Amino acid sequence: MTLHVVPSFSRIGEENAFAVLARATELQRQGKDIINLGIGQPDFPTPDHIVEAAVKALRDGHHGYTPANGILPLREAVAADLHKRFSVTVSPDEVMIVPGGKVTMFMAILMFGEPGAEILYPDPGFPIYRSMIEFTGATPIPVPIREENGFAFSAEETLSLITPKTRLLIVNSPANPTGGVTPKAEVDKLVAGLARFPDVAVMSDEIYDQMLYDGERHVCLLSYPEIRDRLILLNGWSKTYAMTGWRLGFSVWPKPLYENARKLAVNSHSCVNAAAQWAGLAALTGPQDAVSMMLAEFDRRRKAVVSGLNALPGVSCAVPKGAFYAFPNVSKTGWKAKTLASALLEDAGVATIGGPDFGVHGEGYIRLSYANSLPNIERALERMGEFLNRASPG
Ligand code: PLP
Numbered sequence: 001m002t003l004h005v006v007p008s009f010s011r012i013g014e015e016n017a018f019a020v021l022a023r024a025t026e027l028q029r030q031g032k033d034i035i036n037l038g039i040g041q042p043d044f045p046t047p048d049h050i051v052e053a054a055v056k057a058l059r060d061g062h063h064g065y066t067p068a069n070g071i072l073p074l075r076e077a078v079a080a081d082l083h084k085r086f087s088v089t090v091s092p093d094e095v096m097i098v099p100g101g102k103v104t105m106f107m108a109i110l111m112f113g114e115p116g117a118e119i120l121y122p123d124p125g126f127p128i129y130r131s132m133i134e135f136t137g138a139t140p141i142p143v144p145i146r147e148e149n150g151f152a153f154s155a156e157e158t159l160s161l162i163t164p165k166t167r168l169l170i171v172n173s174p175a176n177p178t179g180g181v182t183p184k185a186e187v188d189k190l191v192a193g194l195a196r197f198p199d200v201a202v203m204s205d206e207i208y209d210q211m212l213y214d215g216e217r218h219v220c221l222l223s224y225p226e227i228r229d230r231l232i233l234l235n236g237w238s239k240t241y242a243m244t245g246w247r248l249g250f251s252v253w254p255k256p257l258y259e260n261a262r263k264l265a266v267n268s269h270s271c272v273n274a275a276a277q278w279a280g281l282a283a284l285t286g287p288q289d290a291v292s293m294m295l296a297e298f299d300r301r302r303k304a305v306v307s308g309l310n311a312l313p314g315v316s317c318a319v320p321k322g323a324f325y326a327f328p329n330v331s332k333t334g335w336k337a338k339t340l341a342s343a344l345l346e347d348a349g350v351a352t353i354g355g356p357d358f359g360v361h362g363e364g365y366i367r368l369s370y371a372n373s374l375p376n377i378e379r380a381l382e383r384m385g386e387f388l389n390r391a392s393p394g
Contacts, residue, residue: 013131016357020341024351035380037368038351040176040325042242044297046279047290050241053282054275062274068265069258070097070250074277077284078250086220096251096261097280099272101207102128104234104251105170107261108203112168113138120161121170122153123359124177124327126205129170130359138167144361147318147329151180155189159196168201169194173219174208177358177367178327179302179320181212184219191224201257203232207249208323210240210291213299216321222252229254239323240291241283246276298324301370301377308381309368313388324371327355331364334393341366343394348387350380 020038028034045051069075075092082090098104105128113119113136121129123142133140143158145151153171162169171190173182194200204221212218221231236249253261265271302319305326309317314333317326330340338354344366345351355362370377 008135008137011134011137013127013134015127017353020345020351020353023345027345027349032349034345034349034351035372035376035383036351037370037372037377037380038345038353039371040369041244041371042239042294042324043371043373044242044290044294046242046246047283047286049286050243050279050283053286054246054279057275057278062278064274066271066274066277068271069262070095070272071274071277071281074281074284075250077281078252081284082220082222082252086218086223088220088222090222090252094252094255094258096253096258096265097272097277098236098249098251098265099247099269101205101234101236101238101249103249103269104232104236105129105203105205106132107251107264108168108201108232108234109133109136109138110264111257111260112201116165117167118163118165119168119170120158120166122172122175124355124362124365125170125172125359126176127358139165141166142359142361145175145178145180146361147178147327147365151175151178151318151320151327152182152186153180153190155186155193158190159193162197162200166197166200168203170203170205171221172205174211174322176208176323177325177353177355177362177365179323179325181216181321182219184217187219187221187224191221191227194227198230201230201232202227203234205234207234207236207239209235211295211298211324212322213295213302214319214321229256232257237280237283242290242294243279243283246279248272248276248280298370301372301374302326304374305368305370305377305381308378312381312385315388324369326368326370327365328368329364330366333388336393337363337366339394343391344384344387347391348383350383350387 075095109132115137117138233252237243317328341354355365
């Protein structure tokens with residue numbers, strides 16, 4: 001038997017974080033004590049009032065399909081929330097509710113990717129950008145994200161990579177895996193430069209937009225009217241409200257693209273599950289103290305992780321200004337990043353992700369998620385120190 005699966009499936013990639021999670025779980029099953037700093041999800045439960053809203057929605061009979069683009073009260077709440085936080089005017093008709101942040105990138109890359117087209121994406125960056133670009137047959141063009149630039153993207157370098165074939169530019173701040181935050185002046189420069197390239201669409205992944213530290217303020221790309229007609233905003237509830245398993249995200253689309261996205265929804269998931277949408281509404285309109293509490297706790301851990309990492313032999317860690325990741329430079333340990341990450345898991349019982357899993361420019365770094373308790377983080381740092389002092393580079 002020969003099944004003729006289309007060749008694009010030989011090009012689709014993965015997120016290695018899930019493979020590391022599977023290996024960590026397997027080691028735990030064998031009785032090993034593993035501290036997981038690999039996975040990128042808050043370790044807090046979803047706040048009670050959000051869970052209760054979902055339960056109530058089910059009890060109230062919200063069991064059927066909803067409109068493919070999401071229930072109107074939720075789209076209105078998203079628009080109101082964006083207005084409250086960034087003073088931007090968004091119509092609920094531009095907002096689409098989707099099952100998770102990933103779905104927006106899936107749709108946007110499908111809309112612009114085809115053989116011959118080029119799509120720019122951050123490297124190191126979220127691995128699904130490149131995977132999806134390759135899936136469509138488009139050429140992935142990495143935009144290097146550099147430590148010496150505070151892991152912000154450089155407007156000048158980004159603009160220099162645009163060619164007549166460029167269809168879509170993906171930006172991400174605060175960023176995974178680096179925790180980098182791009183300053184407003186750099187975003188201003190990028191937007192000004194984009195005036196020279198009116199046919200390039202922009203997808204801004206702002207899933208970590210409420211996770212900034214040290215008084216940094218988030219720069220939402222919706223605040224630039226000059227690119228609104230070609231800007232796709234990716235956001236969602238996963239990180240801010242500790243709702244990764246609910247599968248709830250939203251996008252803001254320029255009018256001409258909205259119908260394409262809505263039709264993709266009709267052709268794939270139909271709509272997001274109704275109870276999750278009512279929960280999302282409670283998240284946006286209810287008390288925000290759980291968000292502040294989680295952020296304050298992440299900040300405490302961030303400081304512990306950075307100072308702990310900087311005390312390890314051969315390791316130096318820039319202070320991440322956003323998200324919940326540290327991206328230490330491990331090149332002076334003598335280890336290749338992926339070999340080190342896997343030795344740390346197998347030998348020291350600490351799960352991290354090798355930088356190259358986020359792109360070629362990730363070599364020399366590993367990613368630690370500090371979405372774990374402070375005592376666990378301290379134990380992990382101790383084990384890493386003990387390991388680095390004992391083991392010779394493999
Ligand atoms: N974008 C970035 C930068 C992320 O780090 C993640 C998740 O790790 C996502 C999007 C996807 O979020 P979701 O779990 O809501 O699909």
